[in-house]
Amino acid sequence: MTDITASSFVRQDLVPERAAPVKTTGLFGFVRTRLLNSPTNILLTILALALLWYTIVPALKFLLVDAVWSGKDRNACLADNAGHQIGACWPYIQAKLTQLIYGFYPAAERWRVNLTFVLAAALLLPLLIPRLPAKGLNAGLFFFAFPVVAFFLLRGGGLSGFGVSWLAGLLGLFDDSIVNAGQILVDLSQGSAIGPLLWGIGKITLLLGTRMGWAILPLNWLRDLLQASGQPLWLDFAATAAIVSLIVLVLGGGVRTGSRALIGSLATFAGIAVVIKLMGLDRGGLAVVDTRLWGGLLVTLVVSVTGIVTSMPIGIALALGRRATIPLIRIFSIAFIEFWRGVPLITVLFFATYMLPLFLPGNFNVDGLVRALIGIALFAGAYQAEVVRGGLAAIPRGQGEAASALGLSWWKTTSLIVMPQALRHVIPGLVNSFIALFKDTSLVSIVALFDLLGSLHATFSDPTWSTPTTAFTGFAFAGMIYFVFCFGMSRYSLFVENRLNAHRRH
Numbered sequence: 001m002t003d004i005t006a007s008s009f010v011r012q013d014l015v016p017e018r019a020a021p022v023k024t025t026g027l028f029g030f031v032r033t034r035l036l037n038s039p040t041n042i043l044l045t046i047l048a049l050a051l052l053w054y055t056i057v058p059a060l061k062f063l064l065v066d067a068v069w070s071g072k073d074r075n076a077c078l079a080d081n082a083g084h085q086i087g088a089c090w091p092y093i094q095a096k097l098t099q100l101i102y103g104f105y106p107a108a109e110r111w112r113v114n115l116t117f118v119l120a121a122a123l124l125l126p127l128l129i130p131r132l133p134a135k136g137l138n139a140g141l142f143f144f145a146f147p148v149v150a151f152f153l154l155r156g157g158g159l160s161g162f163g164v165s166w167l168a169g170l171l172g173l174f175d176d177s178i179v180n181a182g183q184i185l186v187d188l189s190q191g192s193a194i195g196p197l198l199w200g201i202g203k204i205t206l207l208l209g210t211r212m213g214w215a216i217l218p219l220n221w222l223r224d225l226l227q228a229s230g231q232p233l234w235l236d237f238a239a240t241a242a243i244v245s246l247i248v249l250v251l252g253g254g255v256r257t258g259s260r261a262l263i264g265s266l267a268t269f270a271g272i273a274v275v276i277k278l279m280g281l282d283r284g285g286l287a288v289v290d291t292r293l294w295g296g297l298l299v300t301l302v303v304s305v306t307g308i309v310t311s312m313p314i315g316i317a318l319a320l321g322r323r324a325t326i327p328l329i330r331i332f333s334i335a336f337i338e339f340w341r342g343v344p345l346i347t348v349l350f351f352a353t354y355m356l357p358l359f360l361p362g363n364f365n366v367d368g369l370v371r372a373l374i375g376i377a378l379f380a381g382a383y384q385a386e387v388v389r390g391g392l393a394a395i396p397r398g399q400g401e402a403a404s405a406l407g408l409s410w411w412k413t414t415s416l417i418v419m420p421q422a423l424r425h426v427i428p429g430l431v432n433s434f435i436a437l438f439k440d441t442s443l444v445s446i447v448a449l450f451d452l453l454g455s456l457h458a459t460f461s462d463p464t465w466s467t468p469t470t471a472f473t474g475f476a477f478a479g480m481i482y483f484v485f486c487f488g489m490s491r492y493s494l495f496v497e498n499r500l501n502a503h504r505r506h
Contacts, residue, residue, distance in 0.1 A: 103295015315384025
């Protein structure tokens with residue numbers, strides 16, 4: 001039997017040293033594992049570095065190294081006697097900065113634009129910070145009160161019977177449009193293959209317009225009474241608050257809801273009265289600045305923000321309408337979406353600017369900027385509808401069925417359960433549409449509205465700053481502004497997406 005000793009299990013020589021592990025963290029680790037880990041990646045890395053060298057380096061050299069930073073006219077931005085090429089002409093931007101921001105807005109009234117920007121930032125920033133309280137009040141001020149204040153700040157003018165008189169006039173205009181539409185349908189029914197259908201729809205429309213006209217008669221009587229007696233503007237607002245509360249009470253709210261509506265109406269109109277007093281709207285208001293004088297970044301922000309804010313409810317309504325079980329609502333939503341998605345934005349702007357006034361009553365005129373805003377809102381709303389519909393399709397049917405089993409109505413199921421989940425799924429698509437809309441605002445220059453790029457083109461005609469680098473400098477500056485806004489929206493959307501989907505990471 002062989003003797004087994006302890007030395008049989010003990011190694012006599014040392015194990016050779018192993019190679020150090022490859023570092024996979026830090027800059028060198030990233031380069032080794034991501035950029036130089038294969039022949040293909042090495043080739044792509046070399047091509048990317050060459051592309052950056054031939055694009056980024058010349059751009060930085062033009063914008064910073066060879067740039068001119070001071071000067072009073074074009075002579076400062078021309079090539080010197082030695083033939084040295086001059087870079088960006090930043091004195092040109094300094095000289096035209098006010099025009100790029102305000103357009104041709106009067107210099108003495110530009111404080112109103114600055115105040116509007118400050119109010120917008122003061123209301124928007126707390127709305128974007130999740131930790132700050134009073135989101136409902138903040139949203140109400142930003143989406144409802146701020147547009148009214150901004151309108152009178154930017155355009156100017158005063159109020160003449162804004163309360164009951166304005167409400168009666170608006171309802172009267174809506175009633176006239178319904179009656180005219182009904183009469184047109186009745187006239188078209190003669191000699192048409194679908195004449196009985198058109199005649200029936202036209203008669204129903206005429207009947208609806210007639211009934212609405214009867215409902216407007218008390219408002220017209222109250223308006224005439226207030227105007228004839230020479231009562232102050234606050235009484236007009238008090239009467240409007242009472243009418244709004246009465247309408248809510250009659251429509252099924254009950255005494256409790258009616259009392260809350262009365263308190264809300266009085267508080268709303270009291271705030272409006274304070275704004276009227278401070279801005280002097282009851283005494284002629286501020287000096288009127290026609291929208292044709294607006295331009296630059298002001299028009300870009302007005303058009304983009306208005307389009308983004310108004311297109312969302314339009315898109316949500318159309319997306320829900322396209323999924324509706326009522327055939328008339330579904331067909332209308334599909335036709336609306338396909339029509340607006342089938343025409344280019346330039347055509348929409350031309351139609352809204354030059355053809356929309358032909359469909360309005362003869363005594364009613366809409367400002368050119370407002371017409372462009374309406375066209376952009378409808379155009380963007382059709383695209384938002386399809387984005388929202390994609391989110392609705394991603395929600396399982398069990399969500400709605402569970403809500404129905406709990407006794408929730410369709411409105412509560414949609415607003416509290418289905419729609420929040422759908423919007424969370426489509427945040428990237430929505431923000432992508434917002435960014436595209438922000439950049440598409442440059443098309444309004446085709447209909448004689450000078451946005452940022454339109455004002456930039458207008459500055460090129462000034463011979464004082466006519467140099468070979470003026471256009472490149474201007475477009476570089478405009479591109480920086482567009483990039484800042486678009487990149488900001490992109491990063492904030494990522495923040496919101498990560499915050500809302502935090503539960504999925506656990």
